[in-house]
Amino acid sequence: MSVTALILFVLIVGMTLVITYWAAKRTKTASEFYTAGGGLTGWQNGLAIAGDYLSAASFLGIAGAIALSGFDGFFYSIGYLVAYLVVLYIVAEPLRNLGKYTIADMINARFDQKKVRGVAALSTLTIVIFYMIAQLVGAGALIQLLLGIDYWVAVLLVGVMMTTYVIFGGMTATSWVQITKAVLLMLGTVIISFLVLLKFNFNVFTMFDEMKTLTPLGEDYLNPGVKYKNPIDTISMMAALVLGTAGLPHILMRFFTVKDAKTARSSVVTATWVVGIFYILTIFLGFGAAAFVGSEEIISANAAGNMAAPLLAKALGGDFLMSFVSAVAFATILAVVAGLVLSGASAFAHDIYGQIIKKGKMTEKQQMLAARYASIGVAVLSIILALFAQKMNVAFLVSLAFCVAASANLPVIIFTIYWKKFNTAGAMAGMLTGLITALVLVAISPSVLNPEPGAAILVGNPIFPLTNPAIVSIPAGFLAAYIGTVVSSKRDEKKYAEVAVKANTGVK
Amino acid sequence: MEKEIGQQGEKSVDFEKVAASQEFQQLLKAKKRFLIPLTIFFLVFYFMLPVLTSYTTILNTPAIGSITWTWVYAFAQFIMTWVLCILYVKKAGTFDHMAKQIIENHEEEGEQGL
Numbered sequence A: 001m002s003v004t005a006l007i008l009f010v011l012i013v014g015m016t017l018v019i020t021y022w023a024a025k026r027t028k029t030a031s032e033f034y035t036a037g038g039g040l041t042g043w044q045n046g047l048a049i050a051g052d053y054l055s056a057a058s059f060l061g062i063a064g065a066i067a068l069s070g071f072d073g074f075f076y077s078i079g080y081l082v083a084y085l086v087v088l089y090i091v092a093e094p095l096r097n098l099g100k101y102t103i104a105d106m107i108n109a110r111f112d113q114k115k116v117r118g119v120a121a122l123s124t125l126t127i128v129i130f131y132m133i134a135q136l137v138g139a140g141a142l143i144q145l146l147l148g149i150d151y152w153v154a155v156l157l158v159g160v161m162m163t164t165y166v167i168f169g170g171m172t173a174t175s176w177v178q179i180t181k182a183v184l185l186m187l188g189t190v191i192i193s194f195l196v197l198l199k200f201n202f203n204v205f206t207m208f209d210e211m212k213t214l215t216p217l218g219e220d221y222l223n224p225g226v227k228y229k230n231p232i233d234t235i236s237m238m239a240a241l242v243l244g245t246a247g248l249p250h251i252l253m254r255f256f257t258v259k260d261a262k263t264a265r266s267s268v269v270t271a272t273w274v275v276g277i278f279y280i281l282t283i284f285l286g287f288g289a290a291a292f293v294g295s296e297e298i299i300s301a302n303a304a305g306n307m308a309a310p311l312l313a314k315a316l317g318g319d320f321l322m323s324f325v326s327a328v329a330f331a332t333i334l335a336v337v338a339g340l341v342l343s344g345a346s347a348f349a350h351d352i353y354g355q356i357i358k359k360g361k362m363t364e365k366q367q368m369l370a371a372r373y374a375s376i377g378v379a380v381l382s383i384i385l386a387l388f389a390q391k392m393n394v395a396f397l398v399s400l401a402f403c404v405a406a407s408a409n410l411p412v413i414i415f416t417i418y419w420k421k422f423n424t425a426g427a428m429a430g431m432l433t434g435l436i437t438a439l440v441l442v443a444i445s446p447s448v449l450n451p452e453p454g455a456a457i458l459v460g461n462p463i464f465p466l467t468n469p470a471i472v473s474i475p476a477g478f479l480a481a482y483i484g485t486v487v488s489s490k491r492d493e494k495k496y497a498e499v500a501v502k503a504n505t506g507v508k
Numbered sequence B: 001m002e003k004e005i006g007q008q009g010e011k012s013v014d015f016e017k018v019a020a021s022q023e024f025q026q027l028l029k030a031k032k033r034f035l036i037p038l039t040i041f042f043l044v045f046y047f048m049l050p051v052l053t054s055y056t057t058i059l060n061t062p063a064i065g066s067i068t069w070t071w072v073y074a075f076a077q078f079i080m081t082w083v084l085c086i087l088y089v090k091k092a093g094t095f096d097h098m099a100k101q102i103i104e105n106h107e108e109e110g111e112q113g114l
Helices: A003-024 A030-038 A042-053 A056-069 A071-098 A103-108 A114-147 A151-199 A204-214 A218-222 A231-247 A249-257 A261-292 A295-301 A308-357 A364-388 A394-418 A424-443 A470-487 A493-505 B002-007 B015-020 B022-055 B069-113
Strands: B062-064
Touching: A003 A114, A003 A151, A003 A308, A030 A151, A030 A249, A030 A308, A030 A364, A042 A151, A042 A249, A042 A261, A042 A308, A056 A071, A056 A114, A056 A261, A056 A295, A056 A308, A071 A103, A071 A231, A071 A249, A071 A261, A071 A394, A071 A493, A071 B022, A071 B069, A103 A114, A103 A308, A103 A394, A114 A151, A114 A249, A114 A308, A114 A364, A114 A394, A114 A424, A151 A204, A151 A249, A151 A261, A151 A308, A151 A364, A204 A218, A204 A261, A231 A249, A231 A394, A231 A470, A231 B022, A249 A261, A249 A308, A261 A295, A261 A308, A261 B069, A295 A308, A308 A364, A394 A424, A394 A470, A394 A493, A424 A470, A493 B015, A493 B022, A493 B069, B015 B022, B015 B069, B022 B069, B062 B069
Parallel strands: none
Antiparallel strands: none
16 A cells, blocks of 8 residues: 555545544434434535445446446446436435434334334344445455455454444434545546546547447447346346335435425435436546556456446556545445444334334433444444455345345335325235345345356355346335235224325424 | 324324315325326336347447447436426425415414314
């Protein structure tokens, strides 16, 4: 590791610790811990959402995917962005109006039952743990590459940092680390994109012309079909991307950090602009890496292409730019995992311990203590799992998280808000079916079972043909929620009147 | 629930009465008229891209220079997202106004009732 890199790392980490110190003094109640007291403005929360969303997988993963497989890599960018329309049109405002800290709160606004809250918390924890292992495994591998330190040291380093942000600074620290990182990440991306465009004389058409000959794929580089050859699998993946976001606990939790639905709306709009511009720029990152680093060098650094962006930075701006980009990537990982710890902790401390075990009868001090212990618990569990999961395919863990989010959470969120007849049985059936279908189908998919030794976790023939089960598990979640409702005769339309009025008007 | 809110010194709202009111039903209808067609539109528009690229090669033909229709379609998704975002925010202003009216009307009634 160069001295420049070290200085930049220390600077960025130092900045996040200053933020945490400042935030810690403002985090005294459970509401401040989980939601920064609901006091973020629209643009602050918008940037924080963008920060949560632009994980290392987005920045490093998509840049690498576009560099190596051209248009097919860009599918991710499209899916991740259009997902915001689902969030804005269907979920954001009712969620803000009904919830307090967690998705379970929002579902419980309608069904005041422990078992519903328990299952909602279970699906949140499942998503968070899978997502978190993916981030930590990715982080470990990345930091190992960037800084040349051992995998386990890297995982521990990230683990200790994220736990520090969360237990001392709660959501306030997490949000501001997120905002800082979003700004730095955008800055880095804009600089690299500018340098790439400079090489092509600021002519996008020249760039596309030249890309036809600059990669081993030739003209195919610009056409779809390089990476995704199975149509159903492609569509299934696209379904998970577009519908999964609206069920991701750490993204949904961000809507409780603003004061009302109107601010929730404006934060989605800010996030959509930032995220949209970022994803457009991923083309320059990907093309640039393919053109100026070359696929051979990218693959030799990391087979999945994760090093494309840092290598491009080096090719264009030398050691300094590469160090900067690497430090930003590190900050990105830290911020995202902190957000994940927080949403996992809220499901555990607020839903399971606070509402189910203690029945909501806790003092402010007890709630804070529970939240902090739960944060440490979630962090330690993820670190241990990540240490064992080093060899696991990260993409499969992320796709699983998105799939569970879309299959278990989204159907129930939608029906809770919009369907008058929906009832407890439907909610339970929907969440459990979505969760179990997604988990089981992934367990028997080519991501886990592959006849070639080493290509997947287990050796064997896949029973389910698709790598991403969303196309089956999402409809299964909706269908089960519907059937559960119809089969059970229980209705509570009085409660629905309350939920509908609250969701649509914001009255408390 | 309503009592609790009342005890906190806030005005109470009879949810069932609001839900049954004509103005509230109008708000829901207005929202549905806007949200449902556009949601169907953007989902169809979105899924058409992988469907077209997976089952056909018609988008592989050049549109402008070396930029093919595939890329044009992909950019169109970005434009669509931003345009629908702006449209929603504009429309939501009307919804906010309607919701505010409803709550104000019913809060007054609630107070008279007490």
